[in-house]
Structures are given as structure tokens and as C-alpha cells.
Amino acid sequence: MNRVRRYALMILQAHRDKFGVDFEANKRALAQVASIPSKSLRNQVAGYITALLKREREQAEEEG
Numbered sequence: 925m926n927r928v929r930r931y932a933l934m935i936l937q938a939h940r941d942k943f944g945v946d947f948e949a950n951k952r953a954l955a956q957v958a959s960i961p962s963k964s965l966r967n968q969v970a971g972y973i974t975a976l977l978k979r980e981r982e983q984a985e986e987e988g
Contacts, residue, residue: 928965931958932972945981947974 935958936943942953950970960966 928968928972931960931965931969932976935969936973936976943973943977945974945978947971950974 935954939953939957942957943950947970950973951967954960954966954970954973958966958969960969
């Protein structure tokens with residue numbers, strides 16, 4: 925498992941309620957809950973979290 929995915933899943937396990945499908949809001953929330961020194965890595969993690977939550981929302985809409 926790559927670093928971005930691993931970080932994103934660990935953060936979501938602990939702080940799922942702080943994240944949504946808005947990338948900019950996820951960047952701000954990520955800065956509050958984790959100390960990732962690299963801006964590039966922080967943006968990649970926020971992007972992965974956003975994509976994951978969007979995918980989950982779409983699957984939930986298809987099912988129900």
C-alpha cells in the first residue's frame with residue numbers, strides 16, 4: 925500500500941466526521957488533524973480522501 929493511501933486511511937479512521945467531498949475543506953481539516961510537512965503530500969492525501977468519500981457517496985446513492 926502506498927504512502928498516500930496509508931495516511932489517508934489512518935486519518936479517516938480517526939477523524940472521518942471532519943471530512944467531506946470538498947477538496948479545499950479537506951485540505952484545511954487535514955492541516956488541523958495531522959502534521960504532514962510536505963505541501964505536496966498533504967494535497968495528495970486530501971485529494972485521495974476526497975475521491976474516496978465521493979466514491980462512497982456515489983455507491984450509496986446507487987444502492988438506495
